Amino acid sequence: MPSRIAGTGRYLPAQVLTNAELSRRVNTSDAWIRERTGIGQRHIAGPGEQTSDLALAAAREALAAASVTAAEIDLIVVATTSPDMVFPSTACIVQDKLGAHGGPAFDVQAVCSGFVYALAVADRMVADGLARNALVVGAEIYSRILDWNDRGTCVLFGDGAGAVVLVPSAKPGILSSHLHADGRYRNILCVPGQVQSGAVTGTPYVQMDGPGVFKFAVRVLAESALEALAANGMTAADVDWLIPHQANVRIMDATARRLGLAHERVVSTVDLHANTSAASIPLALDVAVRDGRIQPGQHVLLLGVGGGFTWGSVLLRW
Numbered sequence: 001m002p003s004r005i006a007g008t009g010r011y012l013p014a015q016v017l018t019n020a021e022l023s024r025r026v027n028t029s030d031a032w033i034r035e036r037t038g039i040g041q042r043h044i045a046g047p048g049e050q051t052s053d054l055a056l057a058a059a060r061e062a063l064a065a066a067s068v069t070a071a072e073i074d075l076i077v078v079a080t081t082s083p084d085m086v087f088p089s090t091a092c093i094v095q096d097k098l099g100a101h102g103g104p105a106f107d108v109q110a111v112c113s114g115f116v117y118a119l120a121v122a123d124r125m126v127a128d129g130l131a132r133n134a135l136v137v138g139a140e141i142y143s144r145i146l147d148w149n150d151r152g153t154c155v156l157f158g159d160g161a162g163a164v165v166l167v168p169s170a171k172p173g174i175l176s177s178h179l180h181a182d183g184r185y186r187n188i189l190c191v192p193g194q195v196q197s198g199a200v201t202g203t204p205y206v207q208m209d210g211p212g213v214f215k216f217a218v219r220v221l222a223e224s225a226l227e228a229l230a231a232n233g234m235t236a237a238d239v240d241w242l243i244p245h246q247a248n249v250r251i252m253d254a255t256a257r258r259l260g261l262a263h264e265r266v267v268s269t270v271d272l273h274a275n276t277s278a279a280s281i282p283l284a285l286d287v288a289v290r291d292g293r294i295q296p297g298q299h300v301l302l303l304g305v306g307g308g309f310t311w312g313s314v315l316l317r318w
């Protein structure tokens, strides 16, 4: 049976860091950050908060919205690049904190495409009968893998989590998913550090070729959208809401322009959340569901792109 999203949820840590506050730490300005990225502020996890805590809070909201109990969840997939620890997976930690023991739980590591990857995998598992009710979460604490002295990267990211509950449905909610990767581009966005013999070797902070990432992201987001539309016999005119990875508004606007999609059809939360990597799409989805923009029967196109490089789409009928 196909699957559909029955509920969404989100969690953002209490501490907000504005551009103005950041400009007192590094040589930047609110005007530069807004003009180049559209970002106005980001949330920062507290010292006692782990990625699994953010995921758990978002998951609880999604479960309540779906009217599904934790005991009914038999699959947990967490998309994250900033897990609690090397292992076990953050998904297993979330499973224990939720008290939803027994079903499979695993992390998906596809950086900012992680949620689209996780949703695609969970959808197939529900469709194939391997699971009935799946919890899919994107959760990140990037503030701990940023070099706060590097203005080229520290202004771009934030912490947060978004979650959805997938259930089987006679009418398909998820119409298609398409996933891609090209490891030749792995060095333009990476955290190349390793834990080795009790010490961190290499750089444990985000390294990025900004213009390289920008060009790559705009190209593959547009290609990905066209691939999803062609597979469903649709055109951009059939898309009610485009929810691309929330890296920055210029990437999102350029993608919408390439597709001929009106700016108003793009859900953007980057001004308030910054780039929360795997959490950015489910966060934006939850915002647009809860504020009533996304209505039953509408088509929602999720587009992910991120380190690896990875990219892909999930097309939904709400």
Ligand code: ACO
Residues within 6 Å of the ligand: 027, 028, 029, 032, 033, 036, 037, 112, 151, 152, 153, 155, 156, 189, 208, 209, 210, 211, 212, 213, 214, 217, 245, 247, 248, 251, 275, 277, 305, 306, 307
């Ligand atoms: N504040 C002020 N000045 C800055 C800052 C900053 N925070 N960061 C860089 N600059 C300076 C640079 O040092 C450079 O100065 P110079 O000309 O004296 O050398 C100048 O601004 C221009 O730098 P560019 O990197 O060419 O600036 P650009 O217009 O390309 O904007 C940006 C940089 C915003 C990073 C852009 O390349 C971009 O959006 N790239 C995509 C990156 C992205 O979104 N990454 C997120 C992760 S990727 C993902 O999620 C898929």
